[in-house]
Amino acid sequence: MRLPQxxxxxxxxxxxxxxxxxxxxxxxxxxxxxxFQPIEFRVKGNKIVLPRDKKYQIINDKTGxxxxxxxxxxxxxxxRGEMPPPDFAGSLTIVAVGxxxxxxxxxxxxxxxxxxxxxxxxxxxRNIWLNNAGLDGVSTFGHLxxxxxxxxxxxxxxxxxxxxxxxxGLQEIPTWDLRDLKKPVAGFMASWTEKLxxxxxxxxxxxxxxxxxxxxxxxxxNRIEDFAHLQSLDIPKEKxxxxxxxxxxxxxxxxxxxxxxxxxxxRENAMEPVFITQPMVFGNCLDPVTGVDLGRVAPQAxxxxxxxxxxxxxxxxxxxxxxxxxxxxLLIDLARAxxxxxxFFYDTYHYTNAGxxxxxxxxxxxxxxxxxxxxxxxKLPQ
Numbered sequence: 450m451r452l453p454q455x456x457x458x459x460x461x462x463x464x465x466x467x468x469x470x471x472x473x474x475x476x477x478x479x480x481x482x483x484x485f486q487p488i489e490f491r492v493k494g495n496k497i498v499l500p501r502d503k504k505y506q507i508i509n510d511k512t513g514x515x516x517x518x519x520x521x522x523x524x525x526x527x528x529r530g531e532m533p534p535p536d537f538a539g540s541l542t543i544v545a546v547g548x549x550x551x552x553x554x555x556x557x558x559x560x561x562x563x564x565x566x567x568x569x570x571x572x573x574x575r576n577i578w579l580n581n582a583g584l585d586g587v588s589t590f591g592h593l594x595x596x597x598x599x600x601x602x603x604x605x606x607x608x609x610x611x612x613x614x615x616x617x618g619l620q621e622i623p624t625w626d627l628r629d630l631k632k633p634v635a636g637f638m639a640s641w642t643e644k645l646x647x648x649x650x651x652x653x654x655x656x657x658x659x660x661x662x663x664x665x666x667x668x669x670x671n672r673i674e675d676f677a678h679l680q681s682l683d684i685p686k687e688k689x690x691x692x693x694x695x696x697x698x699x700x701x702x703x704x705x706x707x708x709x710x711x712x713x714x715x716r717e718n719a720m721e722p723v724f725i726t727q728p729m730v731f732g733n734c735l736d737p738v739t740g741v742d743l744g745r746v747a748p749q750a751x752x753x754x755x756x757x758x759x760x761x762x763x764x765x766x767x768x769x770x771x772x773x774x775x776x777x778x779l780l781i782d783l784a785r786a787x788x789x790x791x792x793f794f795y796d797t798y799h800y801t802n803a804g805x806x807x808x809x810x811x812x813x814x815x816x817x818x819x820x821x822x823x824x825x826x827x828k829l830p831q
Contacts, residue, residue: 497584497594499527507555511673514792514801516557526599529553529581530563533603540576541820541827543567544600546592547611550727550798551583553805560802565809566816573817574827580605588615589707593714601718606824608720609812610711611783613727613765614798616704618696672749674796676730677739679746682754689757696764704765708772721823724773725812726766726784730794731755738791748797758797781815783808 500523507519524532529552534540545551545563553561567579582595589612600608708724715722730736733744733756744756751758766784773780787793793804800808821828 497587497591497598499523499599501525501527505554509555512795512801514795514803515555516560516802519555519557521554521556521558524580526580526603527582529558529561529583530567530579533580534576534578536576537578537603540578541570541574541607541824542603542605543570543577543579543607543609544603544605545579545581545583545609545611546595546600547583547609547725548587548615549583549585550614550800551581551611552585553581553583553800554585555795555799556802556805560805562800562805562808562812565806566812569809569813570817570820573829574820574824575829576827578605583611586615588619589704589711590619593707593710596711596714596718600720601714604719606721607723607820608715609723609725611725611727612708612769613762613784614729616700616707616765617761618700619703672796674748674791674794676736676741676746676791679741679748681742681745682747682752683745684754684757689760692757692761693764696761701764701768705768705772708769709776712772712776712778721779723779723781723816723819724769725781726769727762727798728784728787728789729759729762729798730789730791731797732759732789734789736789736791741791743789779815779819781812783811786811 502525503523505521507521509515509517509519521529523529526533528544533542545566551563553563558564561581563579563581563583567577570579571577582600584591584595587595592610592612596608712722731743731746731748731754735741736743742755744759745754747754748758753761763784766782770780770782772778787804787807793801793807795801795804
């Protein structure tokens with residue numbers, strides 16, 4: 450037998466052995482993950498999985514802006530807050546939807562802005578029920594799924610959307626039609642890809658880890674920021690201008706479309722949407738606590754400074770403002786009303802205990818008159 454033939458057969462055997470080894474490993478790992486799941490993910494394929502009747506505890510030894518022991522819980526619905534009242538239809542029912550700045554996973558039960566907002570509203574209205582349906586890392590794509598899979602069945606009177614940060618740089622999901630996120634539009638292959646992703650624990654872990662590292666790269670993960678020791682970073686104007694054009698041309702029209710769909714879905718199901726713009730600590734000002742220039746410094750692991758981050762986020766906030774105005778939706782401009790101070794933020798986006806109290810007070814000022822006009826029969830006598 451000639452040497453090339455021998456080498457060819459050996460190569461084929463080696464490739465076959467590698468394929469077989471990978472296949473066996475995949476099957477074994479799939480089986481293991483079905484028995485034991487070391488990490489709890491809130492998104493599986495194109496479905497949102499809510500953790501029901503769960504209690505969590507985080508030990509904080511990094512900052513005094515948060516509790517040392519942070520105890521949180523999820524109720525039987527999978528949300529944070531009280532269980533629904535017996536007279537759901539006769540109550541002023543509100544659900545807050547958003548990403549990690551709504552979920553407030555580092556804020557103990559009773560101290561999130563949702564908890565504090567509910568306490569504010571209970572002084573002016575009877576039968577208030579407010580739950581927190583925030584999920585870390587979820588964008589308006591996920592909010593649409595949450596609406597369709599969960600909230601449409603419940604039909605709370607009001608849905609609060611705190612939106613913006615998780616949508617920066619997002620395009621349409623290639624295999625999903627925005628009009629119906631459950632229907633594949635790329636034919637046979639897309640359908641089988643969808644089924645495979647939804648069925649496989651291994652692929653689900655791979656996708657969620659990919660989402661995690663993307664979120665980490667763009668600074669959306671919870672982290673304790675040492676504002677006093679952040680490095681300064683200057684970015685050339687031409688680079689900033691190119692980045693702004695990219696968002697304006699490629700991403701913002703799609704974001705506007707998703708916001709419109711949120712409004713349509715709510716109103717088609719007798720729910721009133723309220724939009725809240727996304728604040729951040731960075732911008733063109735000095736931090737009153739540390740004296741740091743919040744425009745020049747760069748957050749950890751970021752290739753952008755505070756000025757550019759704020760400028761980019763404001764593009765999305767402006768779309769939220771414009772879309773709300775076009776459709777007659779109440780807008781609470783938290784992004785402009787929230788003071789930029791490290792007292793209220795422990796990183797770029799996430800609130801401290803004091804920050805949650807500030808958010809709740811601002812939202813109460815915007816919501817109370819609106820709810821009083823819309824649901825006067827639920828107002829308490831003054």
